[in-house]
Amino acid sequence: MSKHGQIVKIAGPLVVASGMQDANMFDVVRVGKQRLIGEVIEMRGDRASIQVYEETAGITPGDEVETTGAPLSVELAPGLITTIYDGIQRPLEAIRKVSGNSLQRGVEVPAVDHNKKWSFLPTAKTGDRVVAGDVLGTVDETIVVKHKVMVPNGVEGEIVEIREGEYTVDDMIAVVRLPDGSEKELSMLQRWPVRVERPYEKKLPPDIPMITGQRTIDTFFPIAKGGTAAIPGPFGSGKTVTQHQLAKWSDVDIVVYIGCGERGNEMTDVLREFPELIDPRTGESLMQRTVLIANTSDMPVAAREASVYTGITIAEYYRDMGYAVAVIADSTSRWAEALREMSGRLEEMPGEEGYPAYLGSRLAQFYERAGRVICKGSDHREAALAAIGAVSPPGGDISEPVSQATLRIVKVFWGLDSALAYSRHFPAINWLNSYSLYFDRLQSWYDDNVGTDFISNRHRAMSLLQQESELKEIVKLVGIDSLSPADRLVMETSQMIREDFLQQNAMSDTDSYCPIDKQYRLLAIILHYHELAEKALGQGAKMNAVFSIAARDRIGRAKDVPTGEYQTVFADIDREMAGELEAAVGGAAK
Known part of the structure; x- marks a missing residue:
């Protein structure tokens, strides 16, 4: 039953109401005559501090506050996919139809369409014993997503009735007899409080990579399915483009893209581009x-x-169906700024740079909901949820609190570099600053599915890039001509790794996505060149002859070879390269 209180204080989006002794923490409330939606974030006696999720202009002391008695929850049912929501799951397109292009305050629109009928096809039958998480049936939510209607959490018993046909999300589709003999009607709609993690049976080790088709990520700094990653970088360094590439090419079934506090024009680009992008998998x-x-x-x-x-x-809801899901948040810095503002209005003791002292724990609560799991249910479905968050540190300074708190939690760090972006090197992930802590877990997968020397090749390439960084300091002082042939070769090979492997053109049909086997073979060719060139220089070949062979140009164009042809072309390049370097040694002997 709804309870009422009265506003006694207003401070921007923070409203304090008295007479709220029957309210609970995190209850959703309706504020004022316009029934603005808010949430209780602090209780002191009968006074509740409420963060209002809409503009509070026009609200005055004495206005009524009504609590719904339920926490902030989302509606989970067919119809989520393809929908564009705001931060509290209000469907923006449906609101536009009600209020026009200028969104009005206090508009109440359900998150999913309660009038649309879905074709429900049962997979369970009368007499089956079911537990929470078991699949009752399926609905074709979109042309590519089969929505699995599951038994809600806390329900267990025997199916006494299940119906096939066209139903709305509120209609009864099944009846389950509970252990106490009572019967419970089930529909396709579930509600779940957003601050509570959805349960699963068991967490699995993150030992399967999430293939993205981006060479810098898959080969140098991989993320596991169910893993966590951060993409920090200053303005203009390519965070959004990198996230678009991950959304488009990652081998996941569902993508949840959260535009959290980003500029309106950036979110508009997402809203315009995603419907036009063709999913390469489907x-x-x-x-x-x-x-x-x-x-x-x-x-x-x-x-x-x-x-x-x-x-x-x-995302957890679709994970529970057995899908691999990726959550991409852009950006957690703006989210942290919201925490800072609300903490300041609550007059809490500030932490570093004014952020609340609990910033790290809130970030951890978000990222720890990722993971590869065995889902609830009798069939023990395996699923994964990966969480990837962009961080926008002011001026690109990752020593600030949000970046540092994030780095203590996530396992992968893709550090974007404005200098690389300005030099048109994309993705602008700095190979000297970035890291992945999943290599030990992923080693056996790469050995079994790609090549036993995949990881060792990656380490050799990283070693060359680190040597190049040190040699560049020497070159600045004394010039490149002072380097030994072996050091000059390191510089040449590193340039090939940077330009021919790490650089990737998101606008190219052939280079936007690179299969993992093609990545492996391309890097192997570059390292094979280094080995053969090192041997040729040791046998007296001249540097110019070694560095100017025609096969190097072919290696530079190899990433643009279509997927169906690269194995043959790479083999030809390898043979040509070996022959030319052998000729360079022979020419030196003459």
């Missing part, structure tokens, strides 16, 4: 497996704080 629009959470910087700051919880709860 040939359909990328939106057919995507949920977008759009909470831009001009929207109320309080809703920004809720947006990441909304997004990851939706």
